[in-house]
Amino acid sequence: MPLRVSSIGVILLLIILLPQWTAAQNSRVGEWISCSKVQTVNRKPSTAVSEEITVGNFRAVTLYSPAEALPAIKSVLSKWNAQVTTNTPIKISLEWAETGNFMALTRPSSFIRNFSTNTPNNIWYPIALAEKLAGKELNNPDDFEIEIKLNAGINWYFGIDGKCDSNQIDLYTILLHEITHGMGFISSAEQTPEGVIFSTDESFSVFDRLLMTGDHTRLINYESPQLLEDLLSEGDIFISNTSDNDSYWKCYSPITFSSGVSLSHWDHDENTSNTLMRPFFDPGTYFHEIDERTNHVLKSIGWDQTESSLITAFPNPANDVINLKWPPYLDKIDLKIYNSQGLLILSQKLNNTPHEKATVQVSLLDQGMYFMHVQSADFRVNKIIKIIITD
Numbered sequence: 001m002p003l004r005v006s007s008i009g010v011i012l013l014l015i016i017l018l019p020q021w022t023a024a025q026n027s028r029v030g031e032w033i034s035c036s037k038v039q040t041v042n043r044k045p046s047t048a049v050s051e052e053i054t055v056g057n058f059r060a061v062t063l064y065s066p067a068e069a070l071p072a073i074k075s076v077l078s079k080w081n082a083q084v085t086t087n088t089p090i091k092i093s094l095e096w097a098e099t100g101n102f103m104a105l106t107r108p109s110s111f112i113r114n115f116s117t118n119t120p121n122n123i124w125y126p127i128a129l130a131e132k133l134a135g136k137e138l139n140n141p142d143d144f145e146i147e148i149k150l151n152a153g154i155n156w157y158f159g160i161d162g163k164c165d166s167n168q169i170d171l172y173t174i175l176l177h178e179i180t181h182g183m184g185f186i187s188s189a190e191q192t193p194e195g196v197i198f199s200t201d202e203s204f205s206v207f208d209r210l211l212m213t214g215d216h217t218r219l220i221n222y223e224s225p226q227l228l229e230d231l232l233s234e235g236d237i238f239i240s241n242t243s244d245n246d247s248y249w250k251c252y253s254p255i256t257f258s259s260g261v262s263l264s265h266w267d268h269d270e271n272t273s274n275t276l277m278r279p280f281f282d283p284g285t286y287f288h289e290i291d292e293r294t295n296h297v298l299k300s301i302g303w304d305q306t307e308s309s310l311i312t313a314f315p316n317p318a319n320d321v322i323n324l325k326w327p328p329y330l331d332k333i334d335l336k337i338y339n340s341q342g343l344l345i346l347s348q349k350l351n352n353t354p355h356e357k358a359t360v361q362v363s364l365l366d367q368g369m370y371f372m373h374v375q376s377a378d379f380r381v382n383k384i385i386k387i388i389i390t391d
């Protein structure tokens with residue numbers, strides 16, 4: 001029977017669809033990002049559980065999770081909860097699944113644009129960040145903000161101490177890494193027959209705006225997909241703050257563009273052992289910090305940071321003393337200084353009185369790079385500051 005539609009029917013349909021159509025223009029589904037190819041071992045978990053784990057504003061809902069993974073998941077959520085501030089819950093779907101040769105697949109559940117007069121026009125924001133900036137729910141409150149599929153066939157290490165065997169993958173590390181993608185460390189660049197484009201509707205994500213060439217030309221200014229693909233194949237691509245061209249690091253841009261991998265990680269060179277967002281993790285390795293350059297990107301896209309950002313060390317570089325300052329309500333601070341080989345050099349308990357700062361003697365340290373671990377006595381704040389000691 002031929003379908004007949006009366007004119008009244010058509011008008012009603014338009015009225016009903018119009019608001020949805022308008023909303024759809026400012027919301028799109030996120031693309032999956034794939035991380036680190038890996039050998040699978042068909043290791044079945046002892047027990048599979050579906051749990052909801054909440055730490056502050058971070059909530060993970062697990063599906064088919066090995067029960068022994070839950071402590072590491074909780075620990076990673078605690079880390080993130082201490083890292084950023086937001087008024088709206090960040091819900092993460094965490095599914096153990098078949099992901100082929102990839103360790104994990106991750107996506108922000110959706111991207112939103114034009115949700116606030118305080119953000120630039122037509123720039124896509126991952127939903128978790130958009131809700132943080134808007135200060136309210138922008139999706140259905142039951143919807144996830146981040147979706148992660150973890151490879152169910154991997155020999156995972158479930159501890160939180162990083163002591164995984166040489167044939168194990170450290171779950172804590174991979175979770176921390178994947179959530180970072182979900183928070184917005186993710187490029188929307190994709191391969192098309194014409195070349196590489198940033199988005200199918202000629203609008204960029206907030207992360208894409210940070211990508212630039214070695215001579216400081218923003219990639220989003222390249223209009224030709226073929227030109228962009230050729231440029232990316234040269235590998236000379238950096239991520240920087242939009243307002244600060246002096247802070248930038250090389251990002252991963254292999255000769256052949258790889259959707260969901262290229263541009264969404266730091267370059268794979270000897271320096272990436274210092275960063276969470278490297279493109280590959282070898283079995284037996286771990287990294288449990290949201291490092292300086294990764295933090296720099298999170299801050300650049302709009303995540304302001306918690307109390308730990310209020311801890312400052314100055315001067316740096318230093319040769320005599322370093323002053324450490326922190327908010328008075330944190331009271332006591334445990335300070336440890338490690339050298340670049342990870343050896344503990346100095347350990348001190350500091351009081352924030354009487355001048356709301358403490359002075360650390362560093363005149364006896366050899367010149368070089370050190371890492372200052374600062375932790376409040378109540379464990380609320382944990383920060384690592386790279387310090388340089390000069391002659």
Ligand SMILES: [Ca+2]
Nearest residue numbers: 137138139141
């Ligand atoms: Ca929400």
